[in-house]
Amino acid sequence: MLIKEIKSRENKTFKESLKITKLKKYRDLLDEFSAEGIKICQEILNCNVTVKNLFFTKLMCSENKDLVSKLIKKSENSYLITDNLIKQLSNSASPQEILCICKKPKNIVASLEKLLNKKNNSILILEDIQNPLNLGTILRTADAFGIKGVILNENCCELYNPKVLSGSMGSTFRLLFHFSEKLEKTVLELREIFKVDVFSTTLSDDSLPLGKVKFPERCAVIIGNEGNGITQKVIDASNFKVKIPMSKGANSLNASVAAGIILWELKKNTRI
Numbered sequence: 422m423l424i425k426e427i428k429s430r431e432n433k434t435f436k437e438s439l440k441i442t443k444l445k446k447y448r449d450l451l452d453e454f455s456a457e458g459i460k461i462c463q464e465i466l467n468c469n470v471t472v473k474n475l476f477f478t479k480l481m482c483s484e485n486k487d488l489v490s491k492l493i494k495k496s497e498n499s500y501l502i503t504d505n506l507i508k509q510l511s512n513s514a515s516p517q518e519i520l521c522i523c524k525k526p527k528n529i530v531a532s533l534e535k536l537l538n539k540k541n542n543s544i545l546i547l548e549d550i551q552n553p554l555n556l557g558t559i560l561r562t563a564d565a566f567g568i569k570g571v572i573l574n575e576n577c578c579e580l581y582n583p584k585v586l587s588g589s590m591g592s593t594f595r596l597l598f599h600f601s602e603k604l605e606k607t608v609l610e611l612r613e614i615f616k617v618d619v620f621s622t623t624l625s626d627d628s629l630p631l632g633k634v635k636f637p638e639r640c641a642v643i644i645g646n647e648g649n650g651i652t653q654k655v656i657d658a659s660n661f662k663v664k665i666p667m668s669k670g671a672n673s674l675n676a677s678v679a680a681g682i683i684l685w686e687l688k689k690n691t692r693i
Contacts, residue, residue, distance in 0.1 A: 424493065427476075427502045434498070435506060438474055438522050442510050445579050452525050454581035455510070458517040459485060462492060464591030471524040472496040478507050481518035492521065512583040525581060531597040533607070536570035537615050542639040543687060544617070546572040548604055548655055549646035550676060553578050557588020558677040559644065564592035566684040571596050572641075574604040608643075608658040617641050619659040621651050622683060624673075628664035631683065636690040642683050647676045 427435050440447040442455040453473065456465050465472060466488075475496035482489050482501070493499045508516050536544060545563050550556045556578055563571060578585065586593055601607040611617040618640045636642075643659060645651030656662065665674060665682055674682075 424499045424501055427500050427506060430506060430509065434474060434500065435502070435510075438476070439510060441522055442512060442520070442583065445582070448525075448579070448581055454523055454525055454586070455512075455583055456521045456523055456586060457511060457513060457519070457583060458587065459488065459519065461586060461591055462519055462521055463488060464594055465521055465523065466491055466495060468526065468594040469528055470526050470594065472521045473498065473524060474522040475499045476502050476507060476510060476520045476522075478502060478504055478518040480504070485519070489519070492519075496521070513587070526594065529594065529596065529598055531570070531599055533599055533610060533615065536572070536597055536599050537617065537639075543568060543636075544570045544572060544611075544641040545680070545684070546604070546608070546619070546641050546643040547577055548574050548643060548651055549576040549649070550644070551576075551578050552647055552676070553582040553584035554588045555647060555675070555677045556580075556582075557585040557590075557593075559680045560585070560589040560596060561592045562677065562681045562684055564589075564595050566688045568684065569597055570599070572599045572601055572604075572607060574601050574607075605652075605654045605658040608641075608655060611641055612658075612660055618661060619643065620661045620663045621645075621656045621659040622664065622679060623651055623656055623662050624664050625656075625662050628662040630666045631663055631686050632666070634661075634663050634686070634690075636687050640687075642687060644676055644680045644683070 441453050448454050472495050475492050477489050510520050545568050608619050618637050621643045643651055
């Protein structure tokens with residue numbers, strides 16, 4: 422595989438890739454995303470993801486020769502670039518000297534039927550999660566606790582935001598996703614068509630404390646927006662409400678922390 426060298430930011434490939442790393446509209450338009458850093462690039466090697474452009478520095482090549490060699494074989498195009506240029510492509514405060522521009526994989530997007538196969542009876546539902554780091558952390562936690570299917574509503578932040586991918590530490594590529602335009606309708610479909618019990622996490626007076634809930638084998642848990650929680654119409658569409666008991670005076674948890682607590686309890690109760 423021929424390795425090309427880029428030394429100028431005026432290079433056409435560099436300029437096009439810069440748009441992908443920085444702007445959602447170009448990621449959507451071209452159906453591409455950027456994967457940055459050693460950990461994420463290692464995950465890319467093991468996934469059914471097409472690598473369009475690989476960028477790396479001399480330092481990365483010398484210190485991680487095996488990883489770079491494998492990625493070169495997987496990539497359509499490979500580029501040796503300067504430290505300054507990799508910093509411009511990077512979305513990290515500490516660039517890791519390697520970055521891929523990839524095609525968005527189609528195999529991680531699923532219908533509700535596929536999401537609810539025999540090996541995946543528990544689902545995580547996310548409504549209006551706005552912070553990319555929260556979303557990435559939640560996906561990483563879901564993956565760690567054996568969740569395979571995640572439903573995102575249209576107001577969640579972008580799945581391929583670089584901070585989401587960084588926070589998920591590669592878990593994004595091990596999960597299945599269903600994107601819902603009307604979450605309350607999707608929740609009703611889960612209940613009425615697929616016979617799934619749906620639990621909204623909300624601090625309502627009539628919510629059951631988490632420790633007193635027995636999650637069934639086939640269920641879904643909803644985590645809501647960082648500031649506002651789950652919308653009332655989605656709560657009304659679900660058939661159970663659950664809350665995390667907290668000390669007097671405390672009235673909220675970070676969304677990713679709440680998700681971790683809920684998913685741990687779900688794992689204890691079921692066989693995910």
